Amino acid sequence: MGERIILQTNGAVDHALREAGTLEQWQEHVGRYAVGNSRLVLALSTAFAAPLLYPTSAESGGFHFRGASSTGKSTALVVAGSVWGGGGIRGYVRTWRATSNGLEGVAGMHCDCLLCLDEMGQVDGREAGQIAYMLANGVGKSRASRSGEARPSAEWRLLFLSSGELSLADKIAEDGRGRKAAAGQQVRIVDIPADAGAGLGLFENLHGFPSADAFARHLKTAAGEHYGHPSRHFLRTLVDNFDAIAPTVKGFMDEFLAENCPADADGQVSRVAARFGLVAAAGEMATMASIAPWESGEATRAASRCLQDWLGARGGIEPAEESEAIGAVRRFIELHGTSRFEAMGDLAPKDGIGSPIDQRISNRVGFRRRSDAGGTEYLVLPEAWRTEVCSGLDAAAVAKTLARRGCLVTGNDGKPQIKTRLPSFANPVRCYVLTSDILGEAEPRTYADRDFG
Numbered sequence: 166m167g168e169r170i171i172l173q174t175n176g177a178v179d180h181a182l183r184e185a186g187t188l189e190q191w192q193e194h195v196g197r198y199a200v201g202n203s204r205l206v207l208a209l210s211t212a213f214a215a216p217l218l219y220p221t222s223a224e225s226g227g228f229h230f231r232g233a234s235s236t237g238k239s240t241a242l243v244v245a246g247s248v249w250g251g252g253g254i255r256g257y258v259r260t261w262r263a264t265s266n267g268l269e270g271v272a273g274m275h276c277d278c279l280l281c282l283d284e285m286g287q288v289d290g291r292e293a294g295q296i297a298y299m300l301a302n303g304v305g306k307s308r309a310s311r312s313g314e315a316r317p318s319a320e321w322r323l324l325f326l327s328s329g330e331l332s333l334a335d336k337i338a339e340d341g342r343g344r345k346a347a348a349g350q351q352v353r354i355v356d357i358p359a360d361a362g363a364g365l366g367l368f369e370n371l372h373g374f375p376s377a378d379a380f381a382r383h384l385k386t387a388a389g390e391h392y393g394h395p396s397r398h399f400l401r402t403l404v405d406n407f408d409a410i411a412p413t414v415k416g417f418m419d420e421f422l423a424e425n426c427p428a429d430a431d432g433q434v435s436r437v438a439a440r441f442g443l444v445a446a447a448g449e450m451a452t453m454a455s456i457a458p459w460e461s462g463e464a465t466r467a468a469s470r471c472l473q474d475w476l477g478a479r480g481g482i483e484p485a486e487e488s489e490a491i492g493a494v495r496r497f498i499e500l501h502g503t504s505r506f507e508a509m510g511d512l513a514p515k516d517g518i519g520s521p522i523d524q525r526i527s528n529r530v531g532f533r534r535r536s537d538a539g540g541t542e543y544l545v546l547p548e549a550w551r552t553e554v555c556s557g558l559d560a561a562a563v564a565k566t567l568a569r570r571g572c573l574v575t576g577n578d579g580k581p582q583i584k585t586r587l588p589s590f591a592n593p594v595r596c597y598v599l600t601s602d603i604l605g606e607a608e609p610r611t612y613a614d615r616d617f618g
């Protein structure tokens with residue numbers, strides 16, 4: 166005891182782990198206003214959850230608030246940041262742009278703390294994808310040192326909060342080169358609609374303030390005056406009860422998952438639900454320690470609400486790849502269903518006396534015909550299936566998914582292709598037959614439909 170530990174670095178450490186005011190003032194002017202505001206409680210709980218990663222061996226990751234400007238996204242980041250620090254010219258919150266220049270330094274400095282990254286719009290999609298990926302992975306690039314040996318790459322473990330007008334996936338797709346966020350990226354950076362649906366932007370309960378605008382301005386000012394103490398107090402209780410952390414968190418998480426994660430949810434969903442569970446646990450622990458001035462259950466309710474909003478925006482509890490596969494094929498048919506599919510049978514256009522009219526299909530990908538049930542079926546030739554309809558996707562996996570949903574007819578041999586007679590082919594050819602359900606049905610199962618048991 167009484168040992169002084171000095172951290173020696175190459176230069177001055179540019180951190181914002183400063184303190185101002187007191188814990189009581191923070192509770193009075195910042196913390197209590199989160200009550201009834203799911204996004205604020207979630208953001209604050211995330212701040213408390215960061216130091217739980219290590220004792221619970223949880224993985225790094227983050228939440229991204231997505232939504233229109235002036236809805237309170239940056240405010241939420243400032244509020245969460247006030248748990249850890251503030252002050253100086255920039256306060257605690259960093260920007261995506263500043264971070265892209267020195268990601269490893271910034272991330273390393275926030276190890277086991279909260280990192281707030283504002284305004285994803287300031288960096289291009291490719292960069293955002295790389296930053297997000299590295300942040301969540303917890304390791305930087307490995308580089309050669311001056312002597313040519315591989316230098317160990319920087320490592321960190323942290324939780325981050327981010328804001329932007331687009332989701333990470335949309336941001337990555339923004340440059341139009343067909344890049345997509347990997348499902349793994351989407352699991353580690355959980356995208357939450359900033360708008361809480363109460364007509365007040367990110368907020369739901371204004372605590373008597375005359376407008377959401379005034380509420381947001383109060384929060385930003387107050388968080389700029391009272392900061393840093395909550396994390397110190399929380400860390401003290403954690404250190405005093407270090408061995409109890411993992412079992413306590415596990416208890417809260419098990420309870421959260423039992424109530425909020427459907428038993429048949431896919432693995433990606435349960436991983437995200439576990440992240441929300443960890444954050445809920447942190448918020449409840451900060452409440453029990455009388456640091457977050459909330460009633461017990463507040464943090465859990467907020468996490469549960471945000472998880473549901475995430476699921477709602479994501480479109481169900483099935484793997485992201487499956488919804489993506491169905492969406493891609495559906496979009497292709499919507500775009501090209503008439504222009505690039507030659508009509509056959511009684512769908513083929515005829516003139517006044519019943520003679521077929523030349524259809525002039527350029528870049529034909531297949532045919533369309535009336536199905537027995539009266540809808541329209543789309544027949545896609547194998548080459549076009551692979552290179553056009555399923556471009557950028559695993560064509561065989563897409564076929565499997567569609568067949569399982571009844572959007573693709575399978576042959577008696579179980580194969581996803583069927584031998585069919587087609588105009589202008591002498592012999593029957595193999596093709597993929599999409600049922601009319603591809604345009605209408607195949608809505609992903611919704612979260613609301615599930616019974617939790």
Ligand SMILES: Nc1ncnc2c1ncn2[C@@H]1O[C@H](COP(=O)(O)OP(=O)(O)O)[C@@H](O)[C@H]1O
Nearest residue numbers: 234235236237238239240365366367377378381
């Ligand atoms: N929910 C809201 N409704 C109306 N005005 C808001 C809301 N949230 C914030 N504002 C106003 O917008 C300004 C910017 O808030 P900020 O949190 O930076 O928004 P964002 O990051 O979503 O663009 C605030 O100072 C406030 O005047």
Ligand SMILES: [Mg+2]
Nearest residue numbers: 238239284328
């Ligand atoms: Mg902003």
